[in-house]
Amino acid sequence: MKKFLFCFIIIFILFFSFQIKAFTVVSPPQPLLISAIVVSPGGGNNGGGGGGGGYIVPTSVTFSGRAYPSSKVSLLKDGQLAITTVAGPDSKFLITLNSGLSEGNYLFSLFSEDSAGRHSTLFNVSLFITSGTATTVSGIFITPTIAVDKSEVKQGDNLVIFGESTPASDIVISVHSPIEVFKSTHSDQSGAYLLNLDTSFLDYGQHQTKSKASVANEISTFGPIVTFKVGSSNIFTKGGGCSLVGDLNNDCKVNLVDFSILAYWYKRANPPTKVDLNKDGKVSIVDFSIMAYYWTG
């Protein structure tokens, strides 16, 4: 009976560990609010009057949410830079695009750049825009930026993981090793956060880390992934330079020019090393997917 119970407990633990893993993959979405109102001339929302002028309110789309204090927020329309703004000291931003919109499907992407020039991941929303409407998307929470102080850390030494997010937010940092480990810290009033990670529990080899933020019942998704190696020595990361994955022409952007260079080498023999993003000796759709993840427009 004892052995039976022992086995049952093992199965029970295994079962729940699987379920927990399955649920951690599916992180809760941000509480996005999307709405649209008709603003065509004579429409109820536009107020009366103004007759005879043929005044047409342009089709527009407005995005608002949180980024980092005084950070640059960029809006891409169908993958190309459309407009930029600067977030307030409280990290809140509002950005409106009211030109170049006709009726149809659009992919809007937002990202922010912190005080050190580090980028968030893209926040994406695909919208069907109806002509003569004002669409608003609120509750956007731009992912935190992240960096590490060493590209290789001596096992047992501390690795500093840092970045920026909205002020006074809770930051969860994930460290991917065979078992995913979560650490938490807080951002200060300037939005900066820092974690000293004791690496004694990490195996030798490559590891990844990423972070997400939460404040006042709002939660971001995980941001960019940064890799580091646990080895036998400390190698500090070099400051300066943008070193964006997918930035093939080294202009600190991942955009149509880089896409064109990659497309030129698609299915061609012996691509240059810098073009082969996943280092498998060829340019395939996987390289394009990697570039699309790091896109800045």
Next chain:
Amino acid sequence: MNINIRKNIIAFFLKNTIVLAVFFVCNLFFIQNAFAVTLTLKTENNTRHQQEQFFVDVFLLPDKNENVNAFDVSLSYSSNLTFIGSNDGSSIVNLWVEKPNVQEEGNVSFSGIIPGGFSGLVNPMNLDPINNQKPGLLTELIFVGNNEGPSFINFNKQTTLANDGLGTALETKINNLIINIDKKIIPSTINLNDTIPPEPFSITLSQDPALFDGKYTIIFEAKDKGTGINYYEAKEEGTDWQKAESPYPTIHQPPTGTIFVKAVDYNGNSTVEEITPNVSGKEIPIYSKLLAIVLVLLVVALIIFFIRFIKRKIHRVI
């Protein structure tokens, strides 16, 4: 591990096969739901006439919380169908790696990317309280039926990749299409009703060793929300309009004068943009150099002549 414990575990596994089956099914249910994308082929009417052109829409729908940023699809179709072309005006695809094209008889393939990923299309004017995320249209393929009988369009390659920075392949469900071509012969073409020209676009001049061996190249990408971009034309100093594809190495190396690019949609509407390259270290043609030297000498001679003339005048007055 202790041998007795191991024996007991094996015995337990054997005795409780039903419990274990339920356990694995539960796990599969949770895990499969977390990794799936559905690709669907749709047409308005599954019965068509001979010589009638019709659209076949290719839709992509990621599962909740899934995000797709790249795809590579190949479709095979029966011999009584002919692929005519495609329309990507309503597409969610931002950049095509390969637009729909026939590389071998009976197969049409296409691939592209959605920077930042796609997790479902939202129509703010028609919000669904249960699920706002609707399928996104990849492309509208145009086919025509040749002979009477059943026909099919099937996925024979469907790669969808996660927006995770690694290009992880996602489990992809497919919904193929069966169409019946009836006896009637009613020739018809698809009526493209689009009067709006392509949206304004930008042209970038680039020079990179990895692109056309370092030649000056212009890069452009226009959007048209009606019928999509059919083709581009480019015009340089001293040349006529000619078909162009981005990236486009300029005829003049380095480029001289203004370069024009025309984007034309499937209904013939067009938008023209231009760029005047400001190439530093630009090589000046030899005849221009000679002309410049002659001009400088002429100016110097004129100045000398003028000074001498003034001096002579002053001398005479004195």
